[in-house]
Structure formats: structure tokens, C-alpha cells
Amino acid sequence: MEALFAVQEEDTNLRQLQHRHEHLPEAEHLAELKAAHAAQAAAQQNLAAECLESMQRQKRYEQEVAAVEARIADLDQKLYGGMITSPKDASSLGNEITLLKERQDDLEEKVLEYMEILEPLNEQLEEMNRTKEEQEKEIEQATAVFQKTEAELLDDKSAAEKRRDAAAEQTDPGxxxxxxxxxxxxxxxxxxxxxxxxxxxxxxxxxxxxxxxxxxxxxxxxxxxxxxxxxxxx
Ligand SMILES: [Zn+2]
Known part of the structure; x- marks a missing residue:
């Protein structure tokens, strides 16, 4: 009869351990950290995509600037290389160069515009990276704490199960x-x-x-x- 009281005590004990296992604050804390990290990673990915798009646009304008510069250099060469003799041709070439230089100014302004857009975005991205790395460290620490607590709990559980089995063996089967x-x-x-x-x-x-x-x-x-x-x- 006393053995059955011991079985009952261990069953109660095991139920409490199971409840503790299912509601470990360490597990809850870890889940919160992981959720925050996932949210941060998603936000960072969005921002990285935005940065990439702006960088690609900036690059396209830079390439256009280079093309216009090359064209201007060509025309300069023609105009001042002594190949043009007619004043009419010289004037039309001069006009074309002027137009191209205006186009170059516009394009360079666009490049600057994107550089200005990108600067704070890149800073923000770096900041987000730092936060993410900190979160990863925290997750690592919280995981270790959780695993230690869980291992202790599992030890307690298996000890209680052994005591329960021993007591059950001493109890009349009926x-x-x-x-x-x-x-x-x-x-x-x-x-x-x-x-x-x-x-x-x-x-x-x-x-x-x-x-x-x-x-x-x-x-x-x-x-x-x-x-x-x-x-x-x-
Ligand atoms: Zn009664």
C-alpha cells in the first residue's frame, strides 16, 4: 500500500515536471528572440533589395555618363582636329556638343541623387546587420541556457520514472x-x-x-x- 502512495507521488511529480517542461520560460525567451531575429532578417532583406535597385540605377547612369563623355570626346576631336572646314558644319557640331554636355550634367545629377539616396540606406543596412549579429549571439546564449535547463529537467524526469517503476514493481498488480x-x-x-x-x-x-x-x-x-x-x- 505504501508503494502505491509512492507511485502516486511520483506520478504527481512527473506531471509537474511535464508541465514545467512544456512551459519553460527559457524556451519562451528563446522563441521570442528567434521571432525578433526573423523579423529583423526580413526587414534587412527588404532594405538590401532596395539598396541593390538604387545601386543598379546609379550604375546605369554612370555608364550613360561615360558613353556621353566618349561621344563628346569624339566630336571635340572632329571639331578641333582640323577636319571640319565649313563654318556651318562647325556650328552644328558645336551645338551637338553643347546639347551632349547638358545631357551629361543631367546624368551626373542623377548619379549624385542616387548616391545621396544610398548613403543613409547603407548606414541603416549596416546598423541592421549589427543588430542581427547581436541577436544571433543572444540566441546562441539563450539556446545554451535552455538546453542546460532542459537537460536537468530530463534528468529529473528519468529519475522520477525510475523511482515510479521501482514502486510500481512493489505494488500488487491488481x-x-x-x-x-x-x-x-x-x-x-x-x-x-x-x-x-x-x-x-x-x-x-x-x-x-x-x-x-x-x-x-x-x-x-x-x-x-x-x-x-x-x-x-x-
Ligand atoms: Zn472519499
Whole structure:
């Protein structure tokens, strides 16, 4: 009978350990860190895409500037190389060069515009990278803390399981089966003591007749409580 009390105690213990395992604050903390990290990574990816697009635009304008510069150099060469003799041709060439230089100014302005856009974006991106790295370190630490706590808990669980098995082995199999069947309704108080006046499991005091029945029993013997249905040891 004492062995069954030990089984019940370990079952209660195991239930509490299981509950603790399912609600470890260390696990919750780790999940929060991971969620924050994922959000940061997504935001960073969006910003990186935005940066890349601006960089590509800047590059395209730079290439256009280079093309216009080359064209201007060509025309300069023609104009001042002594190949043009007609003043009319010289004037039209001069006009073309002027137009190209205006185009070059516009394009260079665009390049500057994108450089100005990119500067704060790149700074922001670096800042986000730093934050992400810090988060990764925190996750690493929190993972170690969680794993240590969980390992301790699992050790406690396996120790409790061993004690439970040992106690179950010393319990009469029929009694153990009855106990198992009553665990769902009664949980941690399937088997209880008679405290001299009443069954300890009864929500209210036992009726006098039922209490007298237990008082008449030998110390250490067991009977079902007719009031609540628990196993009661005199
Ligand atoms: Zn009872």
C-alpha cells in the first residue's frame, strides 16, 4: 500500500515536471528572440533589395555618363582636329556638343541623387546587420541556457520514472490496475488516508456511518470510499 502512495507521488511529480517542461520560460525567451531575429532578417532583406535597385540605377547612369563623355570626346576631336572646314558644319557640331554636355550634367545629377539616396540606406543596412549579429549571439546564449535547463529537467524526469517503476514493481498488480483506472477522475489523490474522521479525498466530511465503517477497520487496511470512490487506507 505504501508503494502505491509512492507511485502516486511520483506520478504527481512527473506531471509537474511535464508541465514545467512544456512551459519553460527559457524556451519562451528563446522563441521570442528567434521571432525578433526573423523579423529583423526580413526587414534587412527588404532594405538590401532596395539598396541593390538604387545601386543598379546609379550604375546605369554612370555608364550613360561615360558613353556621353566618349561621344563628346569624339566630336571635340572632329571639331578641333582640323577636319571640319565649313563654318556651318562647325556650328552644328558645336551645338551637338553643347546639347551632349547638358545631357551629361543631367546624368551626373542623377548619379549624385542616387548616391545621396544610398548613403543613409547603407548606414541603416549596416546598423541592421549589427543588430542581427547581436541577436544571433543572444540566441546562441539563450539556446545554451535552455538546453542546460532542459537537460536537468530530463534528468529529473528519468529519475522520477525510475523511482515510479521501482514502486510500481512493489505494488500488487491488481491494485495498480485499479489505481491506473482511477487516475483520470482523481489525479493526484486516487489513494488517500483516513484521517480519523473522514476520507481525505472527500470534498466534504464523510457521513458518520461511512466514517464508523473505516474506524472499525484495521490500521493499514484499505477500502473504497462509498462517498467519493477513492481508495482509502485506514
Ligand atoms: Zn472519499
Amino acid at each position: 491494485l495498480l490496475a485499479r489505481y491506473e483506472g482511477l487516475r483520470r477522475p482523481f489525479g493526484a489523490s486516487v489513494i488517500v488516508h483516513f484521517d480519523g474522521h473522514s476520507c481525505q479525498g472527500c470534498p466534504t466530511t464523510m457521513p458518520a456511518m461511512e466514517a464508523d465503517r473505516f474506524k472499525g477497520m484495521d490500521e493499514g487496511t484499505m477500502s473504497d470510499c462509498n462517498e467519493c470512490g477513492r481508495l482509502v487506507v485506514r
